[in-house]
Amino acid sequence: MNANDVPDGDPALHLATSAEDSGSAARGTPGRPLPGARPAEPRRAEDVHAADLMRRVARGDEQAFEALFRQFAPTVLGIVRRVLRDPSQSEEVTQEVFVEVWRTATRYDHDRGSVAAFLATMAHRRAVDRVRSEQAHLDRQDRVAAESSVIDLDHVEHEVLDDAERQLVGRRVRGALDSLTELQREAIELAYYRGYSYPQVAQLLDVPLGTVKTRIRDGMIRLRDQLGVNQ
Amino acid sequence: MITNDHLLAGPYALDAIDGDELIAFEDHLDDCATCVLEVAEFRETAALLAQGAAQPVPTGLLGRVMAEVRTTAQLPPLVADAGSSDDTSVHEPAPDVEPAVDDADDGGHNVVPFRRRLRPRWLISVAAALVVLLGAVGAITVVTRNQQSPYELAVEAPGRTSTLAGDGGTTADLKRVDGSTDAALTANLPALPSDKTYQLWFIDGGGPHSATTFTPDDQGNVRVSFSQPVEDPAAFGITVEPAGGSVAPTPPILLQGAAT
Numbered sequence: 001m002n003a004n005d006v007p008d009g010d011p012a013l014h015l016a017t018s019a020e021d022s023g024s025a026a027r028g029t030p031g032r033p034l035p036g037a038r039p040a041e042p043r044r045a046e047d048v049h050a051a052d053l054m055r056r057v058a059r060g061d062e063q064a065f066e067a068l069f070r071q072f073a074p075t076v077l078g079i080v081r082r083v084l085r086d087p088s089q090s091e092e093v094t095q096e097v098f099v100e101v102w103r104t105a106t107r108y109d110h111d112r113g114s115v116a117a118f119l120a121t122m123a124h125r126r127a128v129d130r131v132r133s134e135q136a137h138l139d140r141q142d143r144v145a146a147e148s149s150v151i152d153l154d155h156v157e158h159e160v161l162d163d164a165e166r167q168l169v170g171r172r173v174r175g176a177l178d179s180l181t182e183l184q185r186e187a188i189e190l191a192y193y194r195g196y197s198y199p200q201v202a203q204l205l206d207v208p209l210g211t212v213k214t215r216i217r218d219g220m221i222r223l224r225d226q227l228g229v230n231q
Numbered sequence: 232m233i234t235n236d237h238l239l240a241g242p243y244a245l246d247a248i249d250g251d252e253l254i255a256f257e258d259h260l261d262d263c264a265t266c267v268l269e270v271a272e273f274r275e276t277a278a279l280l281a282q283g284a285a286q287p288v289p290t291g292l293l294g295r296v297m298a299e300v301r302t303t304a305q306l307p308p309l310v311a312d313a314g315s316s317d318d319t320s321v322h323e324p325a326p327d328v329e330p331a332v333d334d335a336d337d338g339g340h341n342v343v344p345f346r347r348r349l350r351p352r353w354l355i356s357v358a359a360a361l362v363v364l365l366g367a368v369g370a371i372t373v374v375t376r377n378q379q380s381p382y383e384l385a386v387e388a389p390g391r392t393s394t395l396a397g398d399g400g401t402t403a404d405l406k407r408v409d410g411s412t413d414a415a416l417t418a419n420l421p422a423l424p425s426d427k428t429y430q431l432w433f434i435d436g437g438g439p440h441s442a443t444t445f446t447p448d449d450q451g452n453v454r455v456s457f458s459q460p461v462e463d464p465a466a467f468g469i470t471v472e473p474a475g476g477s478v479a480p481t482p483p484i485l486l487q488g489a490a491t
Contacts, residue, residue, distance in 0.1 A: 058305070058308065060305060062297070062300065062301070065297075065300060066293065066297065069293055069296060070293070073288040073292065073293070074285035074286055074287065074288055075278075075281050075282045075284070075285045076281075077285075077286055077288050077292075078281065078282075078284035078285040078286040079280075079281035079284050081284075081286060082284045091289065091292055094288075094292065095292065095295055095296050095299065098296045098300075099296065099299050099300060099303055102300045102303060102305060103303055103304070103305055103306055104305075104306055105305060106305055106306050106307060106308040106309075107306060107308070107309060112271070113271055113274060113275065114275060114278065116275075116278040116279075116281075116282065117271075117274045117275045117277070117278040119278075120274070120277060120278035120280075120281035120282075121274050121277070121278070123281065124245075124246055124277065124281065125246050128246045132249070169279060169282045169283060170282070170283045170285070172279070173279055173280055173282070173283030174283065175475075179475045179476070188245065188280075191242065191245040191246075191247040192245045192247075192277060192280050193280070193284065195246070196247065197242075197247050197248065197249050198242040198247040198248065201247065210238075212242075213238045213239060213241070213242055214238055216241035216242050216245065216247065217238050217239075217240055217241030217242070218241075219241070220240075220241045220244065220245075220273045220276055220277075221241075221412070221443070221456045222443070222444075223276050223279075223280075224272050224273065224275075224276045224456075225443060225444060225445060225446075225455075225456065226444070226475075227276055227279050228446065229272050229275045229276045229279070
């Protein structure tokens with residue numbers, strides 16, 4: 001895992017490297033720099049909008065659901081694919097997640113967390129569950145890594161290059177991850193983007209379990225503060 | 232003092248715990264409002280990590296999802312009042328849940344969905360779980376996330392307050408929450424330009440160590456979380472540093488004071 005495993009700020013680099021990037025099939029948002037903008041407020045506004053969509057979805061509004069899909073599918077697919085890597089499995093899981101959102105929208109309570117967190121949590125959980133239920137985990141990854149280096153034209157067509165907000169978040173996330181110590185960053189990236197359990201992370205990084213546990217939490221605290229989540 | 236259980240909030244929020252440890256931590260969440268809040272915040276943070284991985288969605292996926300949605304019934308809303316336990320559409324029984332509260336099902340916990348339906352009680356609502364920091368003292372105040380910020384929760388939690396002083400008679404209170412790395416800083420600090428950050432330091436025999444960087448709210452207050460457990464520091468100090476923080480404090484020290 002290195003610094004290139006997370007989308008950085010250069011769309012050209014993104015396009016040039018995605019075909020040969022076997023280390024990270026789910027490279028996503030190219031972060032075109034957007035000087036001077038401040039993401040915190042747009043993000044909150046977006047969240048209020050999403051919560052409103054969820055209320056409409058809860059009343060059976062299919063149009064609102066479609067809007068919700070358009071807003072969050074890139075994120076859901078992105079994180080699922082980071083973990084699973086396999087494009088068709090990732091689409092399956094993404095579909096499951098959205099159908100589940102439809103089914104349970106009536107139970108969503110905005111006071112307990114943002115729509116984005118609701119969806120990301122569900123997506124990551126399902127992806128991780130799927131990975132861990134596979135015994136031949138590493139074998140499969142090797143196989144999939146080879147397969148997923150082929151670009152699907154389908155995917156390119158719907159490129160979301162224009163989504164300034166998403167790019168901005170990508171840049172901020174990259175910056176926040178870069179502010180971590182190397183061990184914190186590696187541990188969090190292995191756990192979140194690869195879906196490894198913390199004992200697996202400890203094994204990979206060759207550090208004691210307790211150290212990984214602490215570093216993940218310390219790193220998340222720092223990310224939380226850097227990204228302004230705690231205000 | 233931080234127990235091992237507290238440390239698992241990070242791995243838990245990233246779905247990086249399995250087996251017995253997962254069960255044990257979920258038990259711990261039943262009783263630990265600090266961890267419930269921390270997990271909720273980590274999940275919001277993780278959502279941004281997910282957004283950082285966003286990628287183009289293939290054509291056709293929306294159509295497949297919509298086709299399935301058109302043949303999928305939605306769960307009925309839960310009624311906060313009694314009687315919701317006879318909700319027939321919840322496909323699993325919810326044995327561990329008191330009636331009248333939102334158990335939701337596995338997809339419905341939007342703060343911390345469970346991998347397994349072990350113990351839905353604690354997350355019944357963050358509100359209930361935020362039953363403020365408890366501790367051995369045992370005073371119970373129910374708050375909701377809407378009503379109290381992390382800062383306010385930290386202010387009200389049991390802990391020790393150190394007073395820091397700066398030039399011109401300015402002062403700040405740093406209230407450290409017992410059994411946690413959280414603290415409430417009441418400082419009336421002005422906002423900084425985006426290329427600067429405030430940084431809190433603790434000073435012991437080994438010199439100054441970074442506690443955390445932070446951004447105060449409109450009132451100049453903030454809940455901070457130390458990036459490492461602070462045992463018994465001699466003093467605290469606050470400086471302005473370049474965005475992202477520094478490894479050593481840059482003079483001048485705006486505010487400082489002995490630790491209590």
